[in-house]
Amino acid sequence: MVDFLQYTVSGLIMGLLYGLIGIGLTVIYGMMKIVNIAHGEFLMLGAYLLFTFAIALEIGFFPGIALALVVTLVASFAVYHVYVRYFVARPIITTTLATLGLAFFLRNLVLLVWGPLPRAIPTPFGVGAITVVGVSVSYMSAFALAVTVAVMVLGQVLLLATRMGKAMRATFQNREVATLVGVDTDRIYSVTFAVGAGLAALGGILIAPIYSISPDMGTLAAMKSWAVTILGGMGSLPGALLAGLVIGLAESLAAGYVSSAYKEGIGFLVVIAVLLYKPEGFLGTRGRD
Amino acid sequence: MIRAAAALALAAALGLPLLLRGSYALHLLVLSAIWALLALSFNIVAGYRGLLSLVHSSFFAIGAYGSGLATLRLGIPFWVALPLAGLAGIASALAIGYVLLRLPVHAFIIATVAVSVILTLVMTNWVELTQGPMGLSGVMPPRLTLGPLDVDFSDRVAYYYLALAVLLAFVVVERLFVRSRFGRACMALRENPTLAVAHGLSPLRHGLIAFALGAAGAGLAGSLYAHYMSVVSPELSTFVYMTLLVVMVVVGGRATLAGPLLGAVLFIFLPEYLRLTRGYRDSAIGLTLMLTVRFFPNGVVGTLREWLQPALRPAPDAPAADEQVANHAAAGSPEPQ
Numbered sequence: 001m002v003d004f005l006q007y008t009v010s011g012l013i014m015g016l017l018y019g020l021i022g023i024g025l026t027v028i029y030g031m032m033k034i035v036n037i038a039h040g041e042f043l044m045l046g047a048y049l050l051f052t053f054a055i056a057l058e059i060g061f062f063p064g065i066a067l068a069l070v071v072t073l074v075a076s077f078a079v080y081h082v083y084v085r086y087f088v089a090r091p092i093i094t095t096t097l098a099t100l101g102l103a104f105f106l107r108n109l110v111l112l113v114w115g116p117l118p119r120a121i122p123t124p125f126g127v128g129a130i131t132v133v134g135v136s137v138s139y140m141s142a143f144a145l146a147v148t149v150a151v152m153v154l155g156q157v158l159l160l161a162t163r164m165g166k167a168m169r170a171t172f173q174n175r176e177v178a179t180l181v182g183v184d185t186d187r188i189y190s191v192t193f194a195v196g197a198g199l200a201a202l203g204g205i206l207i208a209p210i211y212s213i214s215p216d217m218g219t220l221a222a223m224k225s226w227a228v229t230i231l232g233g234m235g236s237l238p239g240a241l242l243a244g245l246v247i248g249l250a251e252s253l254a255a256g257y258v259s260s261a262y263k264e265g266i267g268f269l270v271v272i273a274v275l276l277y278k279p280e281g282f283l284g285t286r287g288r289d
Numbered sequence: 290m291i292r293a294a295a296a297l298a299l300a301a302a303l304g305l306p307l308l309l310r311g312s313y314a315l316h317l318l319v320l321s322a323i324w325a326l327l328a329l330s331f332n333i334v335a336g337y338r339g340l341l342s343l344v345h346s347s348f349f350a351i352g353a354y355g356s357g358l359a360t361l362r363l364g365i366p367f368w369v370a371l372p373l374a375g376l377a378g379i380a381s382a383l384a385i386g387y388v389l390l391r392l393p394v395h396a397f398i399i400a401t402v403a404v405s406v407i408l409t410l411v412m413t414n415w416v417e418l419t420q421g422p423m424g425l426s427g428v429m430p431p432r433l434t435l436g437p438l439d440v441d442f443s444d445r446v447a448y449y450y451l452a453l454a455v456l457l458a459f460v461v462v463e464r465l466f467v468r469s470r471f472g473r474a475c476m477a478l479r480e481n482p483t484l485a486v487a488h489g490l491s492p493l494r495h496g497l498i499a500f501a502l503g504a505a506g507a508g509l510a511g512s513l514y515a516h517y518m519s520v521v522s523p524e525l526s527t528f529v530y531m532t533l534l535v536v537m538v539v540v541g542g543r544a545t546l547a548g549p550l551l552g553a554v555l556f557i558f559l560p561e562y563l564r565l566t567r568g569y570r571d572s573a574i575g576l577t578l579m580l581t582v583r584f585f586p587n588g589v590v591g592t593l594r595e596w597l598q599p600a601l602r603p604a605p606d607a608p609a610a611d612e613q614v615a616n617h618a619a620a621g622s623p624e625p626q
Contacts, residue, residue, distance in 0.1 A: 035395050037402075086583060092394050093341045097539055098582045100343075104532045105575030112568040219528060223406050226399040234395055265410045268403040272388060275400070279392055 002134040007256040008249065009135050013145050015248020017203055020148045021221060022228030022240035023155075024199030030172055030235030031192045032088050037099040039200050040222025041106035046072050046201025047208035047217065048114050051121055061124045065205055069198060076197030080190045088189055089175075103222075111215045118214035144206040151202065152241070168192065172235075200225070220264055227267040231274055233284020242282055246270065298550075302453060306446045313561075315445045321557040322452035323513050326459055328537040328549035330506025333463060335535075336544035337472060338499040339479025340394075343531050344385060344401040347408040348378045348504040350526035352511025354412065354419060357428040357521045367431035371455075371512045378508025379501045386500040390493050405526060412523035424522030428515045442516075452513050459506050464546060466502065475499050476544075529571070536578045542590030551589060 025039045049071050054064030083102065087095045125139035137145075159165040170178040171188045179185055204213075204221065211217070227247055232239025247267040255263040275281070302322075309315055331345045352374035359370040389400045412419050419425065430442040442448045466472040475495050477485040486492060515521045524530065533556065541552025560570045585592045 029395070033395075035398060083579065083583065092398070093335075093339060094582060094586060096341050096395075096398050097535065098579065100532065100535060101575050101578030101582055103575070105572055105579060108568055108571040108575060112572060223403065227403060230392075230396045230399055234393075265407040268407055271403060272400070275392060275396070276388060279396070281396075 003256065005133070005135045007252045009137060010141075011249035011252025012245060013137065013141050013248070014252060015245035016148050016241075017144060017206060017244070018224050018228050018248050019241040019244025020151065020206075021200055021203035021225040022232065022244050023152075023237055024196040024203070025225045026229045026232065026235055026237060026240045027199075028193060028196035029229065030237075031168070032084075032189055033092070034084070034087060034095045034099065035092065036196065037096060037222070038103035038106055039196070039225050040218035040220075041103050041110070042072060042076060042197040043200040043204035043207075043221045043225075044110055044213070044215070044218035045075070045106065045204070047121075047204035047213040048110055049201075050205045050208055051114070051119055051213060055119075055121060068205055069201060072201035073194050073198045077190060077194045079197075080193040084193055085186065085189065103218075107215065107218055110218075114215070116215055118212045120212045121209045123209045138210075140209050144210065147202070147206060151199075164188075164191065223264065224267060227271045231271045231281050233281030236281070236283040239281060239283030295547075298547075299457075306449050312445065315449065317557050317561060319445060319449045319452055319517055321554045322449060322456050323510050323517065324534075324537065324557055325550045325553035326452070326456045326513070327507055327510040328534060328541070328553045329456070329459055329463055329546075330503045330510065331534050332503075332538050332543065332545075332549045333466065333499055333506070334503040335538060336549075337467065337479070338475040338496060339544075340390075340496060340499070341398050342401045342500065342503075343398060343528075343535075344405040344408070345503065345507055346528075346531040346534055347405045347526040348381060348507035349511040349514070349530065350408070350412060350521075350523065351381050352378050352508030353515040353521045353525055354425065354511075355508070356512035357425045357515040358418070360516075361425065361428060367429075367512075367516055368433075371509065374508040374512035375505045376508070378504035378506075378511070382501045382504030383497060386497045390496040390500065402528075405528075405531065409523050409526040412526055419523070422523060424520055424524075425515075426520050428519045428521060430516050430519070448517055452517070455509055455513060459509070460546065460550075462502075462506075467546070471495070471498070532578075533574065536574050536581075538588075540577060540581050540588050542588030542592070542594075545588070545590040545594070548588050548590035 021039070021043060025036055028034055028036050028039075046068055049068035050064050053059050053067045054061050059067065079102070084098070087098045090098075123140050123143075125143060127138070129136040129138045130142055131137075159169060167178070167183045168188055168191070170181070170183055171185055175185060178188075200221075203225075204217070207217075207221070224247065228240050228243045231247065232241070232243035247270060250270050251263050251266045254266040305318060306315060309318065327345075327349055331342075334340050334342045334345065355377035356367075356370040356374040359365040359373055360367055365373070385401075385404055389397055389404065392400055413422050415421075430448060432442060433440045440447050442451055474485070474490050477488070478490055478492055478495055482492060511525070514525070537552030537556050538549045539552075540555065541550065542548025556574070560573075563570075565573065581588065587595065
């Protein structure tokens with residue numbers, strides 16, 4: 001019973017992180033109809049930047065997180081302006097090829113800069129854990145959980161309460177009409193792309209100290225975020241959150257009770273099983289595009 | 290003029306081993322022939338049918354494992370294992386396509402990546418069958434003894450002509466496909482799915498057949514690769530191989546016959562002669578794909594064709610196709626495959 005509770009709690013925490021990363025991907029798809037294959041590479045970039053700032057340059061863990069986030073945001077903003085903007089509203093095969101090239105380029109750039117060896121990022125929290133009725137959650141996981149929830153709430157507030165948020169929601173619903181009423185869609189897209197990549201980077205930053213970082217982490221994490229996005233319904237934010245929780249839970253239970261070798265594949269089995277019956281995902285709408 | 294170019298290319302392909310005596314150049318030539326077959330098979334799905342299936346390198350791996358295991362464990366001769374590898378490709382493509390081809394276009398692309406990850410995991414973890422990350426080793430090149438004829442294919446020149454023969458056969462098949470009613474139906478489904486469906490074409494059925502045809506070529510290429518390299522590892526199924534394959538087809542020219550052939554030769558020979566280390570090579574490959582998609586989305590062959598014959602109908606990525614997508618979005622209609 002305690003085992004079951006432990007798997008459930010760990011699964012839900014991981015799931016919330018998957019949801020966060022998945023939201024980053026789905027928001028880009030929902031706005032720009034671009035399947036960002038390079039999502040995992042931005043995640044990896046965030047993690048490696050944290051390593052560079054916090055460990056190699058020794059500026060400290062929390063300032064390192066902030067700086068890594070800022071650098072990723074600036075980098076993704078630049079990537080949008082020199083490259084991604086030319087693919088908005090192009091056929092899906094073209095945009096996917098474009099982000100596939102970007103992904104391969106970024107991944108190998110990371111490999112060139114940081115090398116192939118896995119690295120660990122020690123945290124200021126040490127190895128301690130909070131234990132409640134036999135279920136333990138490490139301090140780092142608790143921190144990741146708190147940050148994830150805070151960012152989701154903050155994002156929701158910004159989306160509902162600011163002018164920029166309103167313009168984003170308008171563009172999300174109907175690009176043509178949003179343009180007609182004076183929304184600068186190019187600006188919205190650049191912010192969307194940066195926010196999406198930034199959420200991926202934040203996911204990478206929060207996952208990095210829990211596991212370790214390596215040039216492969218981008219691929220695996222990207223797979224998770226894709227699974228989350230399809231399962232939740234492409235372009236649906238609450239769907240991504242729900243799907244993240246489902247996949248996190250399924251993985252954790254499967255790894256605990258069945259086998260951990262196939263853990264990375266479990267999420268996709270869930271995806272394929274669900275899609276057979278509901279091709280548009282949990283909260284997707286048929287024929288949005 | 291195109292006929293002359295094709296004849297010249299064929300003469301070069303047949304004559305090169307006699308000119309190139311360096312064994313490393315011959316090795317690259319064999320690899321080019323195998324990759325050209327793989328690229329050509331991917332072109333049926335991604336180029337002509339217009340479905341960006343990123344699981345294609347897994348069919349290559351399935352062919353390689355199938356052929357390797359059949360000869361090593363079951364003692365089946367290579368000449369039977371080669372067509373079996375093609376059939377293994379077809380069988381897996383039918384099973385996978387039957388599920389995935391029902392998805393909306395964008396979800397299809399992602400789901401193909403997902404399936405390829407699952408297949409790579411199985412190849413890595415099913416150690417009893419595949420020997421895990423170590424891979425199969427000792428897959429032997431065949432030997433042909435027919436009466437007085439005795440050819441040992443461990444000789445690179447002999448193996449090159451074997452790979453070339455399979456490649457040429459597939460070129461003929463693909464040309465027949467492009468010219469056929471079925472091939473035109475596939476291109477119609479790519480160009481304007483709504484109109485094609487209204488004319489009674491089935492995205493699922495045509496997708497499935499194109500998928501299977503492509504996987505058959507990939508399976509054959511896998512078998513040829515396994516018996517040439519003598520080693521099969523799960524790496525063949527990964528994203529690295531898939532991206533290389535995409536780059537070959539896109540840079541060479543999607544939906545052309547010459548494009549994938551050119552792309553394969555280019556991307557096997559160039560990195561070797563530029564003496565790039567792996568990290569720089571792969572970054573350069575990523576950058577090449579980015580620049581190609583941005584500035585020459587129709588690839589080398591497609592762009593040349595536009596320059597030489599400007600009156601030709603627009604290629605797959607011309608603005609006309611963009612407008613169709615925009616119309617889909619505006620009409621709020623689903624984008625069928």
